[in-house]
Amino acid sequence: MSKLYAIGELLIDFTPTEQNASLVAVEQFTKNAGGAPANVAAVCARLEQQAALITQVGQDAFGDFLVETLKKADVDTNYIVQTVEGETSLAFVSLTGDGARDFLFYRRHAADLLYNKEQLPPNLLRDKDILHFCSVNLVESPMKHAHVALIEQAQQAGSLVSFDPNVRLPLWNDVKACRQTILEFLPKAHIVKLSEEELLFLTAIDDEKTAVHSLFQGKVQVLIITRGAEGASLYTKNLHVKVPVDKVQAIDTTGAGDAFIGALLAIFLSKQITANNLVDFCQQHATSLLTFANSYAGASTEKHGAMPSYLTKQEFPFKYNIFL
Numbered sequence: 001m002s003k004l005y006a007i008g009e010l011l012i013d014f015t016p017t018e019q020n021a022s023l024v025a026v027e028q029f030t031k032n033a034g035g036a037p038a039n040v041a042a043v044c045a046r047l048e049q050q051a052a053l054i055t056q057v058g059q060d061a062f063g064d065f066l067v068e069t070l071k072k073a074d075v076d077t078n079y080i081v082q083t084v085e086g087e088t089s090l091a092f093v094s095l096t097g098d099g100a101r102d103f104l105f106y107r108r109h110a111a112d113l114l115y116n117k118e119q120l121p122p123n124l125l126r127d128k129d130i131l132h133f134c135s136v137n138l139v140e141s142p143m144k145h146a147h148v149a150l151i152e153q154a155q156q157a158g159s160l161v162s163f164d165p166n167v168r169l170p171l172w173n174d175v176k177a178c179r180q181t182i183l184e185f186l187p188k189a190h191i192v193k194l195s196e197e198e199l200l201f202l203t204a205i206d207d208e209k210t211a212v213h214s215l216f217q218g219k220v221q222v223l224i225i226t227r228g229a230e231g232a233s234l235y236t237k238n239l240h241v242k243v244p245v246d247k248v249q250a251i252d253t254t255g256a257g258d259a260f261i262g263a264l265l266a267i268f269l270s271k272q273i274t275a276n277n278l279v280d281f282c283q284q285h286a287t288s289l290l291t292f293a294n295s296y297a298g299a300s301t302e303k304h305g306a307m308p309s310y311l312t313k314q315e316f317p318f319k320y321n322i323f324l
Contacts, residue, residue: 003050008037011089032305033069043262052076056115062088086111116142117149127158135165163189187218243290255306260297
């Protein structure tokens, strides 16, 4: 059976119990498991696909909580290391009335950034598997070099590679370095998901179609642009399909982008899509794929937190379960 391997940060999201309050004003927070790669793995597991996370957390209470939470979500935790050399990362989030967020991160001695390529299991990936990564752990660190090594392993195995930069500029000392690093890693992926803001940040091109096609470099075959409440677009070199999203009462958008890409990757896993048939499959089913991912992501915004908001296959409305 195909399996998703996500590599990157696993952290605690402290989300507020109240909306429309700044981090200065918030008085109470709820503890949730978070981190974009971990969220994507959780979505795939919720949709009954095999998923594992490769990362490192502290040998502390927060690390214990995260590992236990992923186990309960049916994510394979065998590749999560706990260490005394660093601490589990924390993120404090404030919410506006429409569910938008503001972040404050605590990760100066982050255990995940200390994970090194020598810790990677050899020969882990197979041709029907998918490797997914983001940009938070691509700052200069041992973990960045672990990403490089695992991507090389995926390429040698013939695995699909998915990249969602999920840009968090406060975690970078240099905005230019963030942009250059993402552009360095982007051509290594077959599937790239960006928000509208990220597309402009990376390309500095106002016209979306021109900007998208400037990124079809290296191994890139499919580019997806998300627009929040306005839906999403899927591009191949020869196709562009845009699909709106049903209106929802959003209360927390934390992890919604991860829900979107996770839902797509769950479909690719279930159909055992490879680099050889990815474009054909996406071009044939573009509208249905975007409808499914939009709806799944939209549903996740109607609850607080990321992982707690992800629906199982049984909970997701039957009309959207066209692939699973």
